[in-house]
Amino acid sequence: MGGISIWQLLIVVLIVVLLFGTKKLRGMGSDLGSAVKGFKKAMSDDEQGKKDADFEQQKLADKKDQAEPLNQQEQDKAKDRDRV
Numbered sequence: 001m002g003g004i005s006i007w008q009l010l011i012v013v014l015i016v017v018l019l020f021g022t023k024k025l026r027g028m029g030s031d032l033g034s035a036v037k038g039f040k041k042a043m044s045d046d047e048q049g050k051k052d053a054d055f056e057q058q059k060l061a062d063k064k065d066q067a068e069p070l071n072q073q074e075q076d077k078a079k080d081r082d083r084v
Contacts, residue, residue, distance in 0.1 A: 017025065 020028075
């Protein structure tokens, strides 16, 4: 009740090669490889996109924080003008 022996594995590989042929197997292998590359690229782009989005949100928050004191100063000036 052991696992798969080397001979059983070779027989399975031989049957697969006979069924599909080497050209079709090579094409399937390259298609699978390009699919994996595309998946990895999409995952890294998604992570980079998240980092970029976080950076943009931080920049907007910083701009808002910088703009608030100016707005407060403008509001104080407007109140002073209304008092006069």
